[in-house]
Amino acid sequence: MKKWVIGLILSNLGFFLLIIFGAIAVSAIITGQEMDSEMNAGSSTRCSVVASGTLDEETLNQFLETRGVFKGTADIFIKYGEQYNVDPALVVAIAMHETGNGTSRMVRELNNPGGLMGDGPGFQFSTLEKGIEAMIKNLSDNYITQGLTTPELIQPKYAPVGASNDGMGLNKEWLNGVNGFLEQLGGLSTCSEGGSQGTGKYIIPVDNPNVSSGFIDRINPVTGVAEHHKGLDFAQPIGSNVKAADDGTVLVAEMGVSGSGFGGYGNVILIEHAKNKEWTLYAHQSKLLVKPGQKVKKGEVIGKVGSTGQSTGPHLHFEIRKEKMGGQIDPAPVLGVKGK
């Protein structure tokens, strides 16, 4: 790859821009090693730093009108985005950055819009559609499904700063570049579905708070094993109201089974709060009144207190999480209640 780059520099200075885009594209090598370390990163469905918007085929085609080989390809990005559950706005933003707005040699000659690298000068695809599909599948398999859903989370693995294949040091421009395109596209579509971002201030999720167990190291009352209790327990009469701590989107509303990441929680609800980029969790409920995908308002009754799952009596186990699947913090000071 380096030989090719140097050769081009010597042979034709006018190709300089293409070299830049080629070198950026070199960044996207997929390695198994990196994947392992990122798999534990945990967090997901975080909104991007850029403003949210909406993206339909017409709007996307207008954007792509002046983007080299990508002119008229909105339907392809949207089709495979939906198929692999990857935000088309994210894919397009990365493709624009990787290919210099659809003009790089890699995309013109190899139909490779994502900078996907093999051992040679990059993977070659028979059509641009196949290249776009491969790019989206790579993003799905190695990023989105691993919880790496925003440019901020994707960049360290997709375009690591200081990577050996980034001789010109261009990976540090990746985040700004991709976020710049994303901004032009109106932000990540996944963050744009109406509804309030929330107030950023949580309310106590039960009517008569009585903390029966704090955010402490303790002996688990069911298993007898020492553990760190990652939430607050509010002892409550069975059937009393469980309320959303802030506006948000319900991600999980189910009986938590072993292996799901919610085993032991019984009937559990997980709500994403875009404003704080945090999640709240409500466990052991007797009844769930909301469904995944549903928008809820602060104070809305989402379920009823119960004793399902690993529980010794009716109570609400409440968590505040910095990551979707972890990162619990002590809710007591946040809610202004006394822990125990």
Ligand SMILES: [Zn+2]
């Ligand atoms: Zn608990």
